[in-house]
Amino acid sequence: MSDYRLCGWRVRSDLALPDLLPWHGDDRAPDIHIRLTEVPAALTDPVHAGPLLQIARDGTCRFALPRVGAYLVRQGREILVQPADDPEATAVRTFLFGTVFGLLCHQRGTLPLHASCVRIGGVAVAFAGRSGVGKSTLAAAFLRRGYDILADDVTVVDIDQPGGPVVLPAFPRLKLWQDAMTAFDFESTGLEAARPDLPKFVLPVESHFQAEPLPLATVYHLATVLDPRHAALERLRGLAAVTPLHQAVYRMSMLARIGETSATLAAAVRLAAGLRANWRLVRCHDHAAMDAVVTDILARQEAP
Protein backbone atom coordinates (compact mmCIF):
# COMPACT_ATOMS: atom_id res chain seq x y z
CA MET A 1 0.00 0.00 0.00
CA SER A 2 1.37 3.41 -0.98
CA ASP A 3 0.35 7.05 -0.85
CA TYR A 4 0.29 9.18 -3.97
CA ARG A 5 -0.44 12.73 -4.98
CA LEU A 6 -3.25 13.45 -7.42
CA CYS A 7 -4.63 16.98 -7.91
CA GLY A 8 -3.17 17.83 -4.51
CA TRP A 9 -5.18 15.05 -2.87
CA ARG A 10 -3.57 12.33 -0.82
CA VAL A 11 -4.44 9.00 -2.45
CA ARG A 12 -3.89 5.77 -0.58
CA SER A 13 -3.92 2.82 -2.96
CA ASP A 14 -3.72 -0.96 -2.79
CA LEU A 15 -2.80 -0.81 -6.45
CA ALA A 16 0.65 0.41 -7.48
CA LEU A 17 0.14 3.65 -9.47
CA PRO A 18 3.35 4.47 -11.32
CA ASP A 19 1.44 7.22 -13.23
CA LEU A 20 1.34 9.30 -10.05
CA LEU A 21 3.95 11.07 -7.95
CA PRO A 22 4.42 9.80 -4.38
CA TRP A 23 2.86 11.78 -1.56
CA HIS A 24 5.34 14.16 0.08
CA GLY A 25 2.81 16.50 1.65
CA ASP A 26 1.59 16.88 5.21
CA ASP A 27 0.47 13.97 7.38
CA ARG A 28 -3.23 14.50 6.76
CA ALA A 29 -5.51 11.49 6.52
CA PRO A 30 -5.87 10.21 2.96
CA ASP A 31 -8.44 12.13 0.88
CA ILE A 32 -9.10 9.15 -1.39
CA HIS A 33 -8.80 5.39 -0.95
CA ILE A 34 -8.30 3.03 -3.86
CA ARG A 35 -9.07 -0.49 -2.73
CA LEU A 36 -8.57 -3.78 -4.55
CA THR A 37 -11.72 -5.63 -3.64
CA GLU A 38 -14.92 -7.09 -4.95
CA VAL A 39 -17.21 -4.66 -6.79
CA PRO A 40 -20.96 -5.39 -6.60
CA ALA A 41 -22.37 -6.75 -9.86
CA ALA A 42 -25.08 -4.09 -9.91
CA LEU A 43 -26.19 -0.97 -8.08
CA THR A 44 -29.35 -1.25 -6.03
CA ASP A 45 -30.96 2.06 -6.94
CA PRO A 46 -29.74 3.11 -10.38
CA VAL A 47 -30.97 6.35 -11.95
CA HIS A 48 -28.84 5.61 -14.99
CA ALA A 49 -28.10 2.10 -16.22
CA GLY A 50 -25.93 2.12 -19.32
CA PRO A 51 -24.01 -0.85 -20.70
CA LEU A 52 -20.74 0.26 -19.08
CA LEU A 53 -21.78 2.81 -16.47
CA GLN A 54 -24.48 2.79 -13.84
CA ILE A 55 -25.20 5.66 -11.46
CA ALA A 56 -27.19 5.33 -8.23
CA ARG A 57 -29.47 7.95 -6.73
CA ASP A 58 -26.84 8.86 -4.12
CA GLY A 59 -24.29 9.52 -6.90
CA THR A 60 -22.37 6.25 -6.53
CA CYS A 61 -21.03 5.19 -9.93
CA ARG A 62 -20.22 1.72 -11.18
CA PHE A 63 -18.15 1.37 -14.34
CA ALA A 64 -17.08 -1.95 -15.83
CA LEU A 65 -15.37 -3.06 -18.98
CA PRO A 66 -15.32 -6.77 -19.88
CA ARG A 67 -11.87 -8.37 -19.59
CA VAL A 68 -10.46 -5.26 -17.87
CA GLY A 69 -12.32 -4.84 -14.61
CA ALA A 70 -15.05 -3.22 -12.58
CA TYR A 71 -14.87 0.02 -10.60
CA LEU A 72 -17.08 1.60 -7.97
CA VAL A 73 -16.70 5.29 -7.15
CA ARG A 74 -18.48 6.76 -4.14
CA GLN A 75 -18.66 10.03 -2.23
CA GLY A 76 -15.58 11.32 -4.00
CA ARG A 77 -13.51 9.48 -1.42
CA GLU A 78 -13.36 5.86 -2.41
CA ILE A 79 -12.69 3.83 -5.55
CA LEU A 80 -13.11 0.07 -5.43
CA VAL A 81 -11.31 -1.82 -8.17
CA GLN A 82 -11.92 -5.42 -9.15
CA PRO A 83 -9.53 -6.31 -11.99
CA ALA A 84 -10.79 -9.00 -14.37
CA ASP A 85 -7.35 -10.53 -14.45
CA ASP A 86 -3.91 -9.13 -13.61
CA PRO A 87 -4.29 -6.08 -11.31
CA GLU A 88 -0.97 -4.75 -12.62
CA ALA A 89 -2.23 -4.69 -16.24
CA THR A 90 -1.93 -1.26 -17.84
CA ALA A 91 -5.57 -1.32 -18.91
CA VAL A 92 -6.73 -1.34 -15.26
CA ARG A 93 -5.01 2.04 -14.78
CA THR A 94 -5.97 3.35 -18.22
CA PHE A 95 -9.68 3.28 -17.30
CA LEU A 96 -9.04 4.16 -13.63
CA PHE A 97 -7.46 7.42 -14.84
CA GLY A 98 -10.02 7.94 -17.62
CA THR A 99 -13.76 7.69 -17.04
CA VAL A 100 -13.41 6.64 -13.37
CA PHE A 101 -11.16 9.60 -12.55
CA GLY A 102 -13.64 11.94 -14.28
CA LEU A 103 -16.47 10.59 -12.13
CA LEU A 104 -14.39 11.05 -8.98
CA CYS A 105 -13.73 14.69 -9.92
CA HIS A 106 -17.44 15.35 -10.41
CA GLN A 107 -18.18 13.75 -7.04
CA ARG A 108 -15.53 15.93 -5.38
CA GLY A 109 -17.11 19.08 -6.76
CA THR A 110 -14.27 19.96 -9.10
CA LEU A 111 -14.81 20.62 -12.78
CA PRO A 112 -12.95 18.17 -15.06
CA LEU A 113 -12.48 19.48 -18.59
CA HIS A 114 -11.73 17.31 -21.59
CA ALA A 115 -8.49 19.18 -22.17
CA SER A 116 -4.74 19.11 -21.92
CA CYS A 117 -2.99 21.90 -20.04
CA VAL A 118 0.42 23.62 -20.10
CA ARG A 119 2.14 26.35 -18.12
CA ILE A 120 2.91 29.62 -19.91
CA GLY A 121 4.52 32.21 -17.67
CA GLY A 122 2.80 32.00 -14.31
CA VAL A 123 -0.54 30.72 -15.58
CA ALA A 124 -2.16 27.61 -17.02
CA VAL A 125 -3.50 27.44 -20.59
CA ALA A 126 -5.82 24.58 -21.51
CA PHE A 127 -6.56 22.99 -24.89
CA ALA A 128 -10.03 21.49 -25.01
CA GLY A 129 -11.75 19.46 -27.69
CA ARG A 130 -13.00 16.03 -28.66
CA SER A 131 -10.75 12.97 -28.97
CA GLY A 132 -8.40 13.05 -31.92
CA VAL A 133 -8.40 16.82 -32.26
CA GLY A 134 -4.79 17.16 -31.11
CA LYS A 135 -4.99 18.13 -27.41
CA SER A 136 -2.12 15.90 -26.32
CA THR A 137 -0.17 16.60 -29.50
CA LEU A 138 -0.30 20.34 -28.88
CA ALA A 139 0.77 19.81 -25.27
CA ALA A 140 3.65 17.65 -26.58
CA ALA A 141 4.68 20.48 -28.93
CA PHE A 142 4.90 22.78 -25.89
CA LEU A 143 6.83 20.12 -23.95
CA ARG A 144 9.36 19.88 -26.77
CA ARG A 145 9.88 23.63 -26.54
CA GLY A 146 10.64 23.25 -22.83
CA TYR A 147 7.27 24.18 -21.32
CA ASP A 148 5.76 22.40 -18.33
CA ILE A 149 2.67 20.18 -18.46
CA LEU A 150 -0.16 20.24 -15.90
CA ALA A 151 -2.56 17.74 -17.41
CA ASP A 152 -3.33 15.56 -20.39
CA ASP A 153 -6.82 14.59 -21.58
CA VAL A 154 -8.53 15.57 -18.30
CA THR A 155 -7.77 18.98 -16.80
CA VAL A 156 -9.24 19.32 -13.32
CA VAL A 157 -10.37 22.84 -12.44
CA ASP A 158 -11.25 24.12 -8.98
CA ILE A 159 -13.70 26.96 -9.61
CA ASP A 160 -14.24 27.73 -5.93
CA GLN A 161 -11.00 29.59 -5.31
CA PRO A 162 -11.50 33.27 -4.43
CA GLY A 163 -8.85 34.37 -6.94
CA GLY A 164 -10.48 32.63 -9.88
CA PRO A 165 -10.30 29.18 -11.49
CA VAL A 166 -7.27 27.06 -10.63
CA VAL A 167 -5.94 23.94 -12.37
CA LEU A 168 -5.11 21.03 -10.08
CA PRO A 169 -2.27 19.12 -11.82
CA ALA A 170 -3.05 15.43 -12.31
CA PHE A 171 -0.55 13.06 -13.96
CA PRO A 172 3.07 13.63 -14.95
CA ARG A 173 2.63 12.04 -18.38
CA LEU A 174 1.21 12.49 -21.87
CA LYS A 175 -0.47 9.86 -24.00
CA LEU A 176 0.59 10.11 -27.60
CA TRP A 177 -0.21 8.14 -30.74
CA GLN A 178 2.59 6.78 -32.84
CA ASP A 179 2.28 9.52 -35.48
CA ALA A 180 2.83 12.28 -32.92
CA MET A 181 5.71 10.36 -31.30
CA THR A 182 7.38 10.15 -34.69
CA ALA A 183 6.66 13.75 -35.67
CA PHE A 184 8.26 15.05 -32.46
CA ASP A 185 11.16 12.55 -32.44
CA PHE A 186 10.04 11.03 -29.14
CA GLU A 187 11.38 7.48 -28.82
CA SER A 188 8.57 4.96 -28.19
CA THR A 189 10.90 2.02 -27.50
CA GLY A 190 10.68 1.04 -23.84
CA LEU A 191 7.56 3.12 -23.22
CA GLU A 192 4.41 1.54 -21.89
CA ALA A 193 1.50 1.33 -24.36
CA ALA A 194 -1.89 2.57 -23.10
CA ARG A 195 -3.23 -0.83 -24.18
CA PRO A 196 -0.97 -3.66 -25.37
CA ASP A 197 -2.50 -3.69 -28.85
CA LEU A 198 -2.79 0.07 -29.47
CA PRO A 199 -0.09 2.33 -30.97
CA LYS A 200 -0.65 4.83 -28.16
CA PHE A 201 2.17 5.41 -25.70
CA VAL A 202 2.53 6.77 -22.19
CA LEU A 203 5.28 9.41 -22.30
CA PRO A 204 6.53 10.46 -18.84
CA VAL A 205 7.07 14.24 -18.63
CA GLU A 206 9.27 13.91 -15.54
CA SER A 207 10.93 17.21 -14.65
CA HIS A 208 8.54 19.08 -16.95
CA PHE A 209 5.57 18.32 -14.74
CA GLN A 210 4.07 21.39 -13.11
CA ALA A 211 2.96 19.79 -9.84
CA GLU A 212 1.64 22.89 -8.07
CA PRO A 213 -1.79 24.38 -8.90
CA LEU A 214 -1.85 27.38 -11.23
CA PRO A 215 -4.57 29.89 -12.16
CA LEU A 216 -6.31 28.93 -15.39
CA ALA A 217 -6.04 31.97 -17.65
CA THR A 218 -7.03 30.82 -21.10
CA VAL A 219 -8.88 27.98 -22.78
CA TYR A 220 -8.46 27.16 -26.46
CA HIS A 221 -11.27 25.10 -27.96
CA LEU A 222 -9.62 23.05 -30.70
CA ALA A 223 -11.23 21.77 -33.88
CA THR A 224 -9.72 20.41 -37.08
CA VAL A 225 -10.72 20.84 -40.70
CA LEU A 226 -9.43 19.44 -43.97
CA ASP A 227 -9.51 22.55 -46.08
CA PRO A 228 -7.15 25.39 -45.03
CA ARG A 229 -9.90 27.81 -46.08
CA HIS A 230 -11.93 26.62 -43.08
CA ALA A 231 -9.18 27.40 -40.54
CA ALA A 232 -10.12 30.07 -38.00
CA LEU A 233 -9.12 31.79 -34.80
CA GLU A 234 -11.91 33.52 -32.96
CA ARG A 235 -12.19 35.11 -29.53
CA LEU A 236 -15.28 33.86 -27.70
CA ARG A 237 -17.19 36.20 -25.44
CA GLY A 238 -20.38 36.06 -23.43
CA LEU A 239 -22.64 33.10 -24.05
CA ALA A 240 -20.43 32.05 -26.97
CA ALA A 241 -17.71 31.42 -24.38
CA VAL A 242 -19.98 29.49 -22.00
CA THR A 243 -21.38 26.94 -24.44
CA PRO A 244 -18.06 25.38 -25.53
CA LEU A 245 -16.83 25.32 -21.91
CA HIS A 246 -19.99 23.49 -20.93
CA GLN A 247 -19.48 21.04 -23.78
CA ALA A 248 -15.85 20.60 -22.73
CA VAL A 249 -16.88 19.31 -19.30
CA TYR A 250 -15.59 15.73 -19.19
CA ARG A 251 -18.40 13.24 -19.76
CA MET A 252 -20.96 16.03 -20.08
CA SER A 253 -23.52 14.14 -22.15
CA MET A 254 -23.45 11.29 -19.66
CA LEU A 255 -24.20 13.72 -16.85
CA ALA A 256 -26.95 15.29 -18.92
CA ARG A 257 -28.76 11.97 -18.83
CA ILE A 258 -28.62 11.84 -15.05
CA GLY A 259 -29.91 15.38 -14.68
CA GLU A 260 -26.68 17.09 -13.62
CA THR A 261 -26.78 19.58 -16.50
CA SER A 262 -27.77 22.66 -14.56
CA ALA A 263 -24.95 22.28 -12.03
CA THR A 264 -22.30 21.92 -14.73
CA LEU A 265 -23.83 24.77 -16.73
CA ALA A 266 -23.59 27.02 -13.68
CA ALA A 267 -19.98 25.90 -13.25
CA ALA A 268 -19.25 26.69 -16.92
CA VAL A 269 -20.70 30.19 -16.47
CA ARG A 270 -18.49 30.80 -13.45
CA LEU A 271 -15.47 29.43 -15.25
CA ALA A 272 -16.11 31.64 -18.30
CA ALA A 273 -16.33 34.67 -16.05
CA GLY A 274 -13.06 33.82 -14.33
CA LEU A 275 -10.97 33.27 -17.46
CA ARG A 276 -8.82 35.90 -19.09
CA ALA A 277 -9.75 34.66 -22.56
CA ASN A 278 -11.53 31.92 -24.47
CA TRP A 279 -10.58 31.11 -28.04
CA ARG A 280 -11.83 28.84 -30.78
CA LEU A 281 -8.87 27.56 -32.79
CA VAL A 282 -9.68 25.69 -36.00
CA ARG A 283 -6.79 24.29 -37.95
CA CYS A 284 -5.73 21.54 -40.33
CA HIS A 285 -4.30 18.33 -38.93
CA ASP A 286 -0.63 18.91 -39.62
CA HIS A 287 2.17 18.06 -37.20
CA ALA A 288 4.62 20.12 -39.22
CA ALA A 289 2.56 23.26 -38.54
CA MET A 290 2.28 22.57 -34.78
CA ASP A 291 5.35 24.58 -33.92
CA ALA A 292 3.85 27.65 -35.59
CA VAL A 293 0.67 27.13 -33.54
CA VAL A 294 2.79 27.09 -30.37
CA THR A 295 4.60 30.29 -31.36
CA ASP A 296 1.31 31.96 -32.14
CA ILE A 297 -0.23 30.97 -28.79
CA LEU A 298 2.87 32.15 -26.90
CA ALA A 299 2.76 35.53 -28.64
CA ARG A 300 -0.91 35.98 -27.84
CA GLN A 301 -0.41 34.88 -24.23
CA GLU A 302 2.40 37.35 -23.70
CA ALA A 303 0.53 40.23 -25.35
CA PRO A 304 -0.64 42.87 -22.87
Next chain:
Amino acid sequence: MNGFFWLASYPKSGNTWLRLMLHSVQRGGAAPDFSEASGFAPVASARNIFDDVLGIESSDLNPDEITTLRPRLYQILASHAREPLLRKVHDAWILTPANEPLLPPAVTMGAVYIVRDPRDVVASMANHNGVALERSIARLSDPANVIAASDRRLADQLPQRLLSWSGHVESWLDSPIDPLVLRYEDMLADPLAALRRVVDRLGWSAESAMLESAVRATRFELLHAAEQRHGFRERPTRSQRFFRRGQSGGWRDELTAEQAARIEADHGPAMRRLGYL
Protein backbone atom coordinates in the same frame (compact mmCIF):
# COMPACT_ATOMS: atom_id res chain seq x y z
CA MET B 1 -40.62 2.98 -31.78
CA ASN B 2 -38.02 5.10 -33.51
CA GLY B 3 -34.83 3.76 -34.92
CA PHE B 4 -32.41 4.07 -37.79
CA PHE B 5 -32.56 4.38 -41.52
CA TRP B 6 -29.13 3.34 -42.77
CA LEU B 7 -27.79 4.93 -45.95
CA ALA B 8 -25.26 2.22 -46.64
CA SER B 9 -22.64 1.82 -49.32
CA TYR B 10 -19.08 0.84 -50.04
CA PRO B 11 -17.02 4.08 -50.09
CA LYS B 12 -17.05 6.10 -53.35
CA SER B 13 -20.40 4.80 -54.46
CA GLY B 14 -22.61 7.89 -54.44
CA ASN B 15 -23.62 7.94 -50.76
CA THR B 16 -22.76 11.60 -50.31
CA TRP B 17 -24.60 12.64 -53.45
CA LEU B 18 -27.73 10.89 -52.19
CA ARG B 19 -27.35 12.52 -48.77
CA LEU B 20 -27.01 15.95 -50.34
CA MET B 21 -30.16 15.29 -52.40
CA LEU B 22 -32.07 14.23 -49.28
CA HIS B 23 -30.75 17.24 -47.38
CA SER B 24 -32.01 19.45 -50.17
CA VAL B 25 -35.44 17.76 -50.03
CA GLN B 26 -35.58 18.45 -46.30
CA ARG B 27 -34.87 22.10 -47.01
CA GLY B 28 -37.60 22.36 -49.61
CA GLY B 29 -35.34 21.80 -52.61
CA ALA B 30 -32.75 24.43 -51.66
CA ALA B 31 -29.15 24.31 -52.83
CA PRO B 32 -26.99 22.31 -50.41
CA ASP B 33 -25.04 24.28 -47.87
CA PHE B 34 -21.86 22.24 -47.45
CA SER B 35 -21.15 23.50 -43.96
CA GLU B 36 -24.61 22.45 -42.81
CA ALA B 37 -24.88 19.35 -44.97
CA SER B 38 -22.01 17.64 -43.16
CA GLY B 39 -24.24 17.42 -40.11
CA PHE B 40 -27.04 15.80 -42.09
CA ALA B 41 -27.29 12.00 -41.99
CA PRO B 42 -23.94 11.87 -40.14
CA VAL B 43 -21.81 8.77 -40.20
CA ALA B 44 -22.90 5.98 -37.83
CA SER B 45 -19.29 5.40 -36.80
CA ALA B 46 -18.51 8.90 -35.43
CA ARG B 47 -16.05 8.50 -32.57
CA ASN B 48 -17.26 11.42 -30.44
CA ILE B 49 -20.87 10.14 -30.38
CA PHE B 50 -19.72 6.71 -29.23
CA ASP B 51 -17.58 8.29 -26.48
CA ASP B 52 -20.30 10.68 -25.35
CA VAL B 53 -23.09 8.13 -25.22
CA LEU B 54 -21.18 5.23 -23.68
CA GLY B 55 -19.07 7.40 -21.37
CA ILE B 56 -15.73 5.98 -22.39
CA GLU B 57 -12.69 6.95 -24.41
CA SER B 58 -12.86 4.77 -27.50
CA SER B 59 -9.25 5.80 -28.05
CA ASP B 60 -8.44 3.46 -25.13
CA LEU B 61 -10.34 0.53 -26.65
CA ASN B 62 -9.14 -2.00 -29.19
CA PRO B 63 -11.11 -2.52 -32.43
CA ASP B 64 -12.88 -5.67 -31.19
CA GLU B 65 -14.02 -3.95 -27.99
CA ILE B 66 -15.35 -1.01 -30.01
CA THR B 67 -17.20 -3.22 -32.47
CA THR B 68 -18.67 -5.30 -29.64
CA LEU B 69 -20.05 -2.16 -27.97
CA ARG B 70 -21.47 -0.48 -31.08
CA PRO B 71 -24.85 -2.29 -30.99
CA ARG B 72 -25.35 -0.85 -27.46
CA LEU B 73 -24.71 2.63 -28.84
CA TYR B 74 -27.43 2.24 -31.47
CA GLN B 75 -29.90 0.82 -28.95
CA ILE B 76 -29.36 3.77 -26.61
CA LEU B 77 -29.61 6.35 -29.42
CA ALA B 78 -32.79 4.72 -30.71
CA SER B 79 -34.33 4.70 -27.24
CA HIS B 80 -33.80 8.49 -26.97
CA ALA B 81 -34.78 9.34 -30.56
CA ARG B 82 -37.81 11.55 -31.18
CA GLU B 83 -37.69 10.97 -34.94
CA PRO B 84 -36.16 8.39 -37.26
CA LEU B 85 -32.36 8.68 -37.34
CA LEU B 86 -30.75 8.82 -40.76
CA ARG B 87 -27.15 7.61 -40.73
CA LYS B 88 -24.46 7.03 -43.32
CA VAL B 89 -22.81 3.62 -43.05
CA HIS B 90 -19.76 2.19 -44.79
CA ASP B 91 -19.51 -0.90 -42.57
CA ALA B 92 -20.42 -4.21 -44.11
CA TRP B 93 -23.53 -5.72 -42.51
CA ILE B 94 -21.56 -7.90 -40.09
CA LEU B 95 -21.82 -9.64 -36.76
CA THR B 96 -19.74 -8.34 -33.86
CA PRO B 97 -17.20 -10.51 -32.00
CA ALA B 98 -20.08 -11.22 -29.60
CA ASN B 99 -21.95 -12.70 -32.57
CA GLU B 100 -24.77 -10.19 -32.77
CA PRO B 101 -25.54 -7.83 -35.66
CA LEU B 102 -23.45 -4.66 -35.58
CA LEU B 103 -26.55 -2.71 -36.67
CA PRO B 104 -29.30 -4.29 -34.60
CA PRO B 105 -32.40 -5.21 -36.65
CA ALA B 106 -34.59 -4.33 -33.65
CA VAL B 107 -33.67 -0.65 -34.02
CA THR B 108 -33.49 -0.67 -37.83
CA MET B 109 -36.44 0.95 -39.57
CA GLY B 110 -34.99 0.45 -43.02
CA ALA B 111 -31.95 0.79 -45.23
CA VAL B 112 -30.93 2.02 -48.63
CA TYR B 113 -27.95 0.22 -50.15
CA ILE B 114 -26.20 2.26 -52.81
CA VAL B 115 -23.95 0.25 -55.09
CA ARG B 116 -21.64 1.19 -57.95
CA ASP B 117 -19.73 -0.73 -60.59
CA PRO B 118 -16.54 -1.84 -58.75
CA ARG B 119 -14.43 -0.87 -61.78
CA ASP B 120 -15.57 2.73 -61.29
CA VAL B 121 -15.17 2.45 -57.50
CA VAL B 122 -11.52 1.50 -58.01
CA ALA B 123 -10.92 4.40 -60.38
CA SER B 124 -12.60 6.79 -57.97
CA MET B 125 -10.76 5.44 -54.93
CA ALA B 126 -7.39 5.68 -56.61
CA ASN B 127 -7.89 9.39 -57.06
CA HIS B 128 -9.74 9.89 -53.86
CA ASN B 129 -7.15 8.30 -51.59
CA GLY B 130 -4.14 9.20 -53.63
CA VAL B 131 -3.23 5.51 -53.75
CA ALA B 132 -2.44 3.80 -56.97
CA LEU B 133 -5.02 1.82 -58.88
CA GLU B 134 -3.23 -1.39 -58.04
CA ARG B 135 -3.60 -0.83 -54.32
CA SER B 136 -7.27 0.01 -54.73
CA ILE B 137 -7.87 -3.15 -56.72
CA ALA B 138 -6.13 -5.17 -54.00
CA ARG B 139 -8.22 -3.45 -51.34
CA LEU B 140 -11.47 -4.29 -53.07
CA SER B 141 -10.47 -7.96 -52.96
CA ASP B 142 -9.26 -7.94 -49.34
CA PRO B 143 -11.76 -9.58 -46.98
CA ALA B 144 -9.87 -8.02 -44.04
CA ASN B 145 -10.18 -4.44 -45.31
CA VAL B 146 -10.87 -2.00 -42.47
CA ILE B 147 -11.18 1.78 -42.86
CA ALA B 148 -10.40 4.32 -40.11
CA ALA B 149 -8.27 1.67 -38.40
CA SER B 150 -6.28 4.15 -36.21
CA ASP B 151 -3.13 2.13 -36.78
CA ARG B 152 -0.86 5.17 -36.41
CA ARG B 153 -3.02 8.08 -35.43
CA LEU B 154 -6.44 8.40 -33.90
CA ALA B 155 -9.08 8.64 -36.63
CA ASP B 156 -12.25 10.72 -36.25
CA GLN B 157 -14.26 7.64 -37.03
CA LEU B 158 -14.35 4.24 -35.39
CA PRO B 159 -12.81 1.36 -37.34
CA GLN B 160 -15.17 -0.03 -39.95
CA ARG B 161 -14.91 -3.49 -41.48
CA LEU B 162 -15.73 -3.38 -45.18
CA LEU B 163 -14.87 -6.96 -46.16
CA SER B 164 -14.09 -7.29 -49.87
CA TRP B 165 -16.32 -5.38 -52.30
CA SER B 166 -18.22 -8.59 -53.06
CA GLY B 167 -18.43 -9.39 -49.37
CA HIS B 168 -19.83 -5.92 -48.70
CA VAL B 169 -22.49 -6.28 -51.40
CA GLU B 170 -23.50 -9.75 -50.27
CA SER B 171 -23.54 -8.81 -46.58
CA TRP B 172 -26.10 -6.07 -47.22
CA LEU B 173 -28.17 -7.76 -49.92
CA ASP B 174 -28.47 -10.95 -47.89
CA SER B 175 -29.00 -9.20 -44.55
CA PRO B 176 -32.34 -9.69 -42.81
CA ILE B 177 -33.20 -5.99 -43.11
CA ASP B 178 -34.11 -6.03 -46.80
CA PRO B 179 -32.50 -2.80 -48.06
CA LEU B 180 -33.72 -0.82 -51.02
CA VAL B 181 -30.92 -1.43 -53.54
CA LEU B 182 -30.01 1.62 -55.55
CA ARG B 183 -27.42 1.50 -58.32
CA TYR B 184 -25.31 4.64 -58.73
CA GLU B 185 -25.64 4.19 -62.48
CA ASP B 186 -29.44 4.33 -62.18
CA MET B 187 -29.16 7.43 -59.98
CA LEU B 188 -27.14 9.10 -62.74
CA ALA B 189 -29.49 7.99 -65.51
CA ASP B 190 -32.64 9.12 -63.72
CA PRO B 191 -31.91 10.92 -60.45
CA LEU B 192 -35.51 11.95 -59.97
CA ALA B 193 -36.80 8.38 -60.10
CA ALA B 194 -34.02 7.24 -57.76
CA LEU B 195 -34.75 10.01 -55.28
CA ARG B 196 -38.48 9.22 -55.40
CA ARG B 197 -37.79 5.57 -54.52
CA VAL B 198 -35.61 6.58 -51.56
CA VAL B 199 -38.02 9.21 -50.28
CA ASP B 200 -40.88 6.69 -50.48
CA ARG B 201 -38.81 4.14 -48.59
CA LEU B 202 -38.06 6.70 -45.88
CA GLY B 203 -41.76 7.44 -45.66
CA TRP B 204 -41.29 11.15 -46.38
CA SER B 205 -44.06 13.04 -48.11
CA ALA B 206 -42.55 15.20 -50.82
CA GLU B 207 -44.13 16.72 -53.89
CA SER B 208 -42.57 16.04 -57.27
CA ALA B 209 -41.70 19.70 -57.76
CA MET B 210 -39.62 19.63 -54.59
CA LEU B 211 -37.78 16.48 -55.65
CA GLU B 212 -37.11 18.02 -59.07
CA SER B 213 -35.73 21.08 -57.40
CA ALA B 214 -33.50 18.95 -55.13
CA VAL B 215 -32.15 17.07 -58.15
CA ARG B 216 -31.41 20.36 -59.94
CA ALA B 217 -29.70 21.80 -56.85
CA THR B 218 -27.35 18.81 -56.54
CA ARG B 219 -26.30 18.43 -60.19
CA PHE B 220 -22.67 17.33 -60.45
CA GLU B 221 -21.46 20.61 -62.00
CA LEU B 222 -22.96 22.57 -59.13
CA LEU B 223 -21.41 20.36 -56.42
CA HIS B 224 -18.09 20.42 -58.20
CA ALA B 225 -18.16 24.22 -58.49
CA ALA B 226 -19.28 24.65 -54.88
CA GLU B 227 -16.41 22.44 -53.73
CA GLN B 228 -13.94 24.56 -55.69
CA ARG B 229 -15.32 27.72 -54.15
CA HIS B 230 -15.83 26.69 -50.55
CA GLY B 231 -14.17 23.33 -50.02
CA PHE B 232 -15.99 20.21 -48.88
CA ARG B 233 -15.72 19.17 -45.25
CA GLU B 234 -15.88 15.42 -45.87
CA ARG B 235 -13.08 15.27 -48.41
CA PRO B 236 -10.43 12.74 -47.31
CA THR B 237 -7.12 14.36 -46.39
CA ARG B 238 -5.07 12.87 -49.18
CA SER B 239 -7.37 13.59 -52.12
CA GLN B 240 -7.54 16.69 -54.23
CA ARG B 241 -11.25 16.73 -54.83
CA PHE B 242 -14.25 14.86 -53.50
CA PHE B 243 -16.58 15.42 -56.46
CA ARG B 244 -14.36 14.11 -59.22
CA ARG B 245 -16.11 12.98 -62.41
CA GLY B 246 -19.68 12.13 -61.50
CA GLN B 247 -19.90 9.62 -64.34
CA SER B 248 -20.37 5.93 -64.84
CA GLY B 249 -18.14 3.85 -67.08
CA GLY B 250 -15.16 6.14 -66.56
CA TRP B 251 -13.13 3.02 -65.79
CA ARG B 252 -12.96 2.32 -69.54
CA ASP B 253 -10.33 5.01 -69.98
CA GLU B 254 -8.77 4.75 -66.50
CA LEU B 255 -8.14 1.01 -66.10
CA THR B 256 -6.09 -1.26 -68.33
CA ALA B 257 -7.95 -4.22 -69.88
CA GLU B 258 -5.97 -6.48 -67.57
CA GLN B 259 -6.97 -4.52 -64.45
CA ALA B 260 -10.64 -4.56 -65.46
CA ALA B 261 -10.44 -8.29 -66.12
CA ARG B 262 -8.94 -8.88 -62.70
CA ILE B 263 -11.78 -7.03 -60.96
CA GLU B 264 -14.32 -8.97 -63.02
CA ALA B 265 -12.62 -12.24 -62.08
CA ASP B 266 -12.51 -11.32 -58.38
CA HIS B 267 -16.09 -10.05 -58.15
CA GLY B 268 -17.93 -11.83 -60.99
CA PRO B 269 -20.83 -13.31 -59.02
CA ALA B 270 -21.70 -10.07 -57.16
CA MET B 271 -21.26 -8.01 -60.36
CA ARG B 272 -23.61 -10.31 -62.27
CA ARG B 273 -26.12 -10.14 -59.45
CA LEU B 274 -26.26 -6.35 -59.90
CA GLY B 275 -26.20 -6.39 -63.71
CA TYR B 276 -22.65 -5.10 -64.09
CA LEU B 277 -21.60 -8.14 -66.15
